[in-house]
Amino acid sequence: MRTSRQDPPHHYRVPRYARGALGVVVEHIGEHPLPYDRSVVEPVFTVRFPAEQLFGSGTHDVTVDVWETHLEAL
Template sequence: MGDFRAGERVRVRAGDPAGHTRVPRYVRGQVGRIVESQGRWALADEVAAGVAEPRVEAVYTVAFAARDLWGEGDHEVTVDLWESYIERARRAEA
């Protein structure tokens, strides 16, 4: 499917792209854990921009500790993210 496997630690790419993005601001720059792959889908950012043939990428469910996102909470938050939104976390972050 893609380059990431369940259990792998990833960092969401930071930044504030122009136009539409499916990356919630509260996970940008955060480290999470791949839960599972959701298959391959057209990149929503390019679909929203009207790109005639949008890229197709693997989409992953990524879990984040609520405490890491908001400083409190004992639960996880899951977000579906396209592969180009994430990168492997450095060892020190994992």
């Protein structure tokens, strides 16, 4: 999966450091309302990113929880 690179004027919970990054879905964690529109309920996934993918260095991983609409399948 890749996180979207969009930069909307509202808060959408994909941290800036993880935008446009390649990661692997590790878990479907449930259905939750979008933070900027609670009338829309979407699947949310935990996505695991290697630090090198995010920051260009590091041997650790970082996981981020992302609403489906902000993920692109590869």
